[in-house]
Amino acid sequence: MPAETIASEESWIIIVATQENQEKEETNAEAVKSAFGAKNRARLIARYFAEGEDTQCAAVDAWAHVYRLLLWIDQTTGLAHCYESDKSQPGKPWYGRSLAFHDWLSNALGTSPADLAHRIDWLFLRATEDLAAEVLRRAVKIEHATRQQRAPYSGRGFPKPGEDPELMTIVKDALDKYLGTPPPDEVWQRLIQQIRQYLTLENKRKNLVGEGFEDVLAEIVRRTCSASPLDVRARRLLQDIPGFNPPKKNEKPNKVDLAIVRPSMRTLVTAKWSVRADREKQFAADFGDYVQAESDGKPFEYVFVTNEFDPARLMRACEKLATNAPMFTHVVHISTDALKATYSGSKEPSMRRIVEFIDSGRLISLERWLTLLQTA
DNA sequence: AATGGCCACTTTATGGTTTC
């Protein structure tokens, strides 16, 4: 594996970066300062659609774009992630469902179960390249300062940054018998740093999935509905949407995940890749704020878009009432086909219930929602 | 086994301050 090493007499900074990154950086003169930030996400999403064949973005393929861009493989099972990791371990019920989902997805994307990993997670992989480049730039920048800080203590065997002796012992003990010659210090250090980077990388993902989901949906709506006059924005202030008052003083302004404004209707979207109980409570609180702030005396839609696979959570979203009418105008899942395939081997009533909701039109697919937006 | 809920994790955005 090619690596960039910043050598110094003490050799304590070893940054791992792929050759590919380095080349990209040279051609890509502009440096990305916030790899996961709104600006870079927009740049990457634009690039994704520019490189693909489906530039217009057909409603029927919308789910595939979302999954190619955002879905990932669970490291512990090797399968496409559709539920909490601890419940998706081999032998537990959601392992079977994860297998079914993985099977459905590789088929639907026209690839094999073994190759699926390379067909998804586009956004995270690209953003991660930018992040690595930025980390490298920063390390170079502060290298001098770090060396000065350590200078007074040189020669006294102070621990080096990023050494992690415990992790090193684990690896050493495991391989001891098989190593003819003990590897040099730099090799150890690079290995340890690579392991740590690999492990921490996964934690960063949730950071990108959240707002990245909002951005991807916004872009898909824009491209799918390019024929009709509509204004789509992610994280728009409620007060900036026509017909909604600013908050009373001392109350903090409310941001809407996705706001779609058409001549005929204002649609406020809450977009959550997945759901937890605490987030469910937020739905009703937000809706209350929206109703409070409405100033035109005209109806608006409140839509929930998600990739949640838990039937209980989906059911509550479908059934939730505000006053005595359904709170959500639509409950939208990225792929109701994926849901059905994932549940197909399960006889639990909760899952049958969801299939009924799908069949009755209460829980609709992203494709269906986009066509509704196009026609209204 | 399913449910409900808490919170650790990580980054960005923002606003203020300092430096050149």
Next chain:
DNA sequence: GAAACCATAAAGTGGCCATT
């Protein structure tokens, strides 16, 4: 007056744990 720097709030998610 731009830039660089710093501290802090906010956001969103998945893992995890206790309870049903």
